[in-house]
Structures are given as C-alpha cells and as structure tokens.
Amino acid sequence: MTYDVAIIGAGIVGSCIARELSKYKLAVCMVEKADDVSCGTSKANSGIVHAGYDPVPGTLMAKLNVEGTAMYKKLSQELHFDYKNIGSLVVGFSDADMEHIKKLYERGTANGVPGMKIINQEELRAMEPNIAEEAVGALLAESAGITSPYQATWAVAENAVQNGVKLFLENEVHEIVPPETRDGYWTIKTGQMDVVCRCVINVAGLFADKISEMAGARKFTIKPRRGEYFLLDNKCADLAHHTLFQCPDEKGKGVLVTPTADGNILVGPSADDDQDKTNTATTRNGQEAITVTAEKTIPNIPKRNIINSFSGVRAIPYDENGNVIKDFIIEEDEKAKRFINVAGICSPGLSAAPAIGLYVAGLVEKALDVKFEKNPDFTPIRKGIESFKHASDKRKAELIEENPLYGRIICRCEMITEAEIVAAIHSPVGARDLDGVKRRTRAGMGRCQSGFCSPRVTEIISRELSIPMTSVTKNGGCSYILNSKIR
Missing domain, CATH: 3.50.50.60 (FAD/NAD(P)-binding domain)
Structure with missing residues (x-):
C-alpha cells in the first residue's frame, strides 16, 4: 500500500x-x-x-x-x-529571584499566557503551607496543569x-x-x-x-540531556498542591516538586549532558543532588516514602556549528x-x-x-478503561455484575482489576508487555512497585495473547520475565 x-x-x-x-x-x-x-x-x-x-x-x-x-x-x-489544571508557581527566594520572576511575567504577557499573577510571601504560604520559610514570593500561572x-x-x-x-x-x-x-x-x-x-x-x-x-x-545534531527523578508514595499527596518551580537557568526549568496526575509527588529533574541517547540510569549522586535542590523549595522531603526513581532523556538540538x-x-x-x-x-x-x-x-x-x-x-x-478504584460503591457492584473480572484485584497497591488489564491488552493499541500494562492501568505503579502483582500480570498477558509465559517481557526485546518452566 x-x-x-x-x-x-x-x-x-x-x-x-x-x-x-x-x-x-x-x-x-x-x-x-x-x-x-x-x-x-x-x-x-x-x-x-x-x-x-x-x-x-x-x-x-x-x-x-x-x-x-x-x-x-x-x-x-x-x-x-x-x-x-492545578496551576504552577515559580518560587523566588531573594530579591534577585523576584526580579527574574518579573521578567518571566513580562515574557508570559508577551506570549499571551492567561491567568498570571505575582504573589507575595503571605499569599504563597496560604497556597502552599509546606513551602520553605526563605521563599519570598512567586509567579502564579493558573493555566498550567x-x-x-x-x-x-x-x-x-x-x-x-x-x-x-x-x-x-x-x-x-x-x-x-x-x-x-x-x-x-x-x-x-x-x-x-x-x-x-x-x-x-x-x-x-x-x-x-x-x-x-x-x-x-x-x-x-541531537544531544541527550538526562534528567533524574524520584517519586513519592501517594500518602505524601499534601506536600504540594501546585507545580513548584525554582527560577530557571540555562539548562532548563530546574528541579521541581509537583503532584502527578495519579496522586503521587514527583521530584526532579537533574540536567546532565550525556553522549549516550539510551542512558536512562539513575545514580546515587544524581538522586542526592535533586533532593538537596528540591529541599530548598519543600524542606524535609520524606525520603522514606520514595517508591521509585527513574531518568528521562531530553532531545537538545544543535546546529552545524555546535550552537544550541x-x-x-x-x-x-x-x-x-x-x-x-x-x-x-x-x-x-x-x-x-x-x-x-x-x-x-x-x-x-x-x-x-x-x-x-x-x-x-x-x-x-x-x-x-473505566477505573474500578475511582468508582463509587454502587458503580463497583454494577461493574462486577457486568464483568466478573472486575471482582478480581490484581494490583493491591493501586486497586487494579483483571478486567482493566484484559481491556488494556485488547484495546486498539494494546499492551504487549508488563510495562505496557503498567502505563495503561497503573498495575505495578504502587508502593510495592509490582513486587506482588507481576506474576499475575505475566500470567494474564500469556493467556490473553496466547503466548508461553516464558515469552512475556518487561518492555520488549529480550527483557523476559521468566527463564524456563520448572513444573
């Protein structure tokens, strides 16, 4: 064709x-x-x-x-x-920061950004009770989400x-x-x-x-810039209510503290120029660095509630002369x-x-x-895919009546049912591995990070795709979950 x-x-x-x-x-x-x-x-x-x-x-x-x-x-x-649509705050910690925030406000006005306002320390603390005492003001952008x-x-x-x-x-x-x-x-x-x-x-x-x-x-030329993050359990959801930035620098918008759409708190990223476009490793130094920087915004981040860390790689373009x-x-x-x-x-x-x-x-x-x-x-x-976790008790009963697989909880941390996993596998762009199921349903994204549910998810993928369990992968390629059958 x-x-x-x-x-x-x-x-x-x-x-x-x-x-x-x-x-x-x-x-x-x-x-x-x-x-x-x-x-x-x-x-x-x-x-x-x-x-x-x-x-x-x-x-x-x-x-x-x-x-x-x-x-x-x-x-x-x-x-x-x-x-x-939770809005964002660029937090200032000094007079110099507040001058920079005024420039961001002027730039946003020129770009046609709606709902911007420079707020003082009192207004900021009312919005974000956990903000550091050193914070003196912020740029509020209501349209951010x-x-x-x-x-x-x-x-x-x-x-x-x-x-x-x-x-x-x-x-x-x-x-x-x-x-x-x-x-x-x-x-x-x-x-x-x-x-x-x-x-x-x-x-x-x-x-x-x-x-x-x-x-x-x-x-x-595209050069990679690796950014490390860590994720806090959803029990820390009240740590921040807006996306909290510090004043940006030449490498980007800096380390942020933000709620996620799933109810966790995300901290990061770093900005590490690299040569390897496939390097998504995290490092002890990188994790410590983003923690120290983030605690300038929110002191005493509860590190015992970190449930995952990861890296993303940004595509930074350069011209033929090596200029960004x-x-x-x-x-x-x-x-x-x-x-x-x-x-x-x-x-x-x-x-x-x-x-x-x-x-x-x-x-x-x-x-x-x-x-x-x-x-x-x-x-x-x-x-x-309709979420069982967020349904009312009445709707949960209806879902189980319509499809008994809604009555089988596979991921206990996130309350994800077998019905949701099966639907994710058979959707028009269906999941073919554990990470695909995770991205679509959140099965494995809770506190135990798939420690309990991965065997059952592997079993379901095997059954629904009619492939041996030893052919199921974590994220494609050779990332097989199981090595061989023993009985």
Missing part, C-alpha cells in the same frame, strides 16, 4: 500529528522502532503542561506552548486521559488508529530512499517492510538527526521536498504537542499541494 503520509516516531508529538491528519481523507501510518507507543522521551518526563511564560516571545516554542496548553482540557475529555504523559500518548495514538491510521511497531528505520528513485515517492526501509509514501514526517525524538541525515535533509538551537525545528526541508522535520522537541514539547499536530497538518497540506477533504467518519471520542 502507498501512503499519503508516513510519520516516523510514535511519541506524544507523533501521535498528535497522526490524530490531526486522521481528520482528513488521507492514508497515514506511524512507524515506531519500539514495541509500544510512548517508549522514548514521552514516557519519562515531568508530565507538566506548562503555561508558556518561559519560551522567548516570537518563537514557535512560545506560540505552540500557549496554544497546546489551551487544548488539553478538551482533548483529555474527548480521549479519556487524566489531566488536572499536569497529565500522565504515557497515558495521554496512548489515548491520542489509539484515537488516531481508531480513525484509520496504521501503526507499525518494532520497525526501526534503517534507510530512507529519496523520491527521485521511485516515481516521486519516498521509501522508508525498516528491515521488516518498505513504507512507500508521498510525505515523510520525522518525529524520531532523540534520533531525529539520524533520520534527517538519512533523507538528505537539514543537518543538525533555542527553538523547535518544525519545517518542510528546503532540499528534501515533502520531508518535514519535527525535531528538537524538548520542554515544553508535551505541552505544545496538540498544537504541533495542527501546525504540522498545515505544513503537510502545503507540501502535498492539495486541499484536504474532511474524513466524514472521524470520531474525536475515545472511550478509555
């Missing part, structure tokens, strides 16, 4: 582009090297939907951040993923698939053949298949530079026609993703030189 558009990369940005294009009569596919969506930067970031006061006015980053943030409430309602980045990616990708987008997982791109050699069509070679298309969109995250090079397009590119790269290439780079999408990429989808759809329409026809069968609504 020949496609109108092939998207390389199935993270949050690639998925938003795919969903936007599915609104039209186009043949669209997504090509992803991992065995699931949201396996790169999208699965391991802060989950912050930023207000938009940080990007430089006039940049694509500023425009798409503000526009994307404004789209999240409606999008989350349509696609049934968690989003909470939080979401589950992997849950959002899954929901958006699933809705795109429901509307006709083809998703090809476990297809790493090895070669891109230019259109001059095939009647004006691009050919993407993965080793498993050839994808023939009129237009290519490069949303390959940390590897977008390699994809651009394969296509003979613009030269740039301080904006998103979103453009049809000047030399490689009908090849669109969507690269260097570091923070606030999650916030901007829905607006990037709209923007790139416009670029595709221009590149293909056609007027898009609307897809009459497009549905913006995606029904998620």
Whole structure:
C-alpha cells in the first residue's frame, strides 16, 4: 500500500500529528522502532503542561506552548486521559529571584499566557503551607496543569488508529530512499517492510538527526540531556498542591516538586549532558543532588516514602556549528521536498504537542499541494478503561455484575482489576508487555512497585495473547520475565 503520509516516531508529538491528519481523507501510518507507543522521551518526563511564560516571545516554542496548553482540557475529555489544571508557581527566594520572576511575567504577557499573577510571601504560604520559610514570593500561572504523559500518548495514538491510521511497531528505520528513485515517492526501509509514501514526517525524538541525515535533509545534531527523578508514595499527596518551580537557568526549568496526575509527588529533574541517547540510569549522586535542590523549595522531603526513581532523556538540538538551537525545528526541508522535520522537541514539547499536530497538518497540506477533504467518519471520542478504584460503591457492584473480572484485584497497591488489564491488552493499541500494562492501568505503579502483582500480570498477558509465559517481557526485546518452566 502507498501512503499519503508516513510519520516516523510514535511519541506524544507523533501521535498528535497522526490524530490531526486522521481528520482528513488521507492514508497515514506511524512507524515506531519500539514495541509500544510512548517508549522514548514521552514516557519519562515531568508530565507538566506548562503555561508558556518561559519560551522567548516570537518563537514557535512560545506560540505552540500557549496554544497546546489551551487544548488539553478538551482533548483529555474527548480521549479519556487524566489531566488536572492545578496551576504552577515559580518560587523566588531573594530579591534577585523576584526580579527574574518579573521578567518571566513580562515574557508570559508577551506570549499571551492567561491567568498570571505575582504573589507575595503571605499569599504563597496560604497556597502552599509546606513551602520553605526563605521563599519570598512567586509567579502564579493558573493555566498550567499536569497529565500522565504515557497515558495521554496512548489515548491520542489509539484515537488516531481508531480513525484509520496504521501503526507499525518494532520497525526501526534503517534507510530512507529519496523520491527521485521511485516515481516521486519516498521509501522508508525498516528491515521488516518498505513504507512507500508521498510525505515523510520525522518525529524520531532523540534520533531525529539520524533520520534527517538519512533523507538528505537539514543537518543538525541531537544531544541527550538526562534528567533524574524520584517519586513519592501517594500518602505524601499534601506536600504540594501546585507545580513548584525554582527560577530557571540555562539548562532548563530546574528541579521541581509537583503532584502527578495519579496522586503521587514527583521530584526532579537533574540536567546532565550525556553522549549516550539510551542512558536512562539513575545514580546515587544524581538522586542526592535533586533532593538537596528540591529541599530548598519543600524542606524535609520524606525520603522514606520514595517508591521509585527513574531518568528521562531530553532531545537538545544543535546546529552545524555546535550552537544550541533555542527553538523547535518544525519545517518542510528546503532540499528534501515533502520531508518535514519535527525535531528538537524538548520542554515544553508535551505541552505544545496538540498544537504541533495542527501546525504540522498545515505544513503537510502545503507540501502535498492539495486541499484536504474532511474524513466524514472521524470520531474525536475515545472511550478509555473505566477505573474500578475511582468508582463509587454502587458503580463497583454494577461493574462486577457486568464483568466478573472486575471482582478480581490484581494490583493491591493501586486497586487494579483483571478486567482493566484484559481491556488494556485488547484495546486498539494494546499492551504487549508488563510495562505496557503498567502505563495503561497503573498495575505495578504502587508502593510495592509490582513486587506482588507481576506474576499475575505475566500470567494474564500469556493467556490473553496466547503466548508461553516464558515469552512475556518487561518492555520488549529480550527483557523476559521468566527463564524456563520448572513444573
């Protein structure tokens, strides 16, 4: 089959582009090297939907951040993923910090950010009782929010698939053949298949530079910046009520303390420049450093309630001269026609993703030189998996009556039932491994971190996918859970 558009990369940005294009009569596919969506930067970031006061006015980053943030409430309602508009605070600890906060306010005003206000110490303490005594004021941005980045990616990708987008997982791109050699069509070679298309969109995250090079397009370099986090048990939920930032520096927005969409408290990230794009290790020094920095905002963080630590890797773009590119790269290439780079999408990429989808759809329409026809069968609504944990007692009884698997609790920490796990496996973009089930249902994300539920989840995956238990993996590849059968 020949496609109108092939998207390389199935993270949050690639998925938003795919969903936007599915609104039209186009043949669209997504090509992803991992065995699931949201396996790169999208699965391991802060989950912050930023207000938009940080990007430089006039940049694509500023425009798409503000526009994307404004789209999240409606999008989350349509696609049934968690989003909470909790607001953010940039906390100042000195007169110099407060001067910087005034500049952020002015920048936010220029960017069109709604609901901003500089508040004093008394107002700040009323909002955040656990804030450090040294805090003297803050910038309040009411439009900021939080979401589950992997849950959002899954929901958006699933809705795109429901509307006709083809998703090809476990297809790493090895070669891109230019259109001059095939009647004006691009050919993407993965080793498993050839994808023939009129237009290519490069949303390959940390590897977008390699994809651009394969296509003979613009030269740039993506360098990884690793950020470590740790997560506190949900019993610490009252530690912070807004996303709490310190004043940002040249490497980013600094160490934050924030509630998560799931009711935990997240602390991080660090900002460690690295050479290895696949290095998601955590270190003792890194964890200690973010703890020390975070305790400037919230003293005496209860470290005994840390239930997990992890790292995410951000894609920082550099030009041919080794200078940081301080904006998103979103453009049809000047030399490689009908090849669109969507690269260097570091923070606030999650916030901007829905607006990037709209923007790139416009670029595709221009590149293909056609007027898009609307897809009459497009549905913006995606029904998620109903949560047993958050249902009323009456609804719980109804769910068990409708499906007895709702009566079997598999993950005791998070109260996740067998019905939810089975639904996650059989959804249009279904889970194929333990981490896939975890991202979709939260089974294994509680205090015991899957210590009790992983054997049962392994058993359910084996049964539902009709594969041996020894073939079930943690996160694809060779990450097998079990080595052999003993009886």
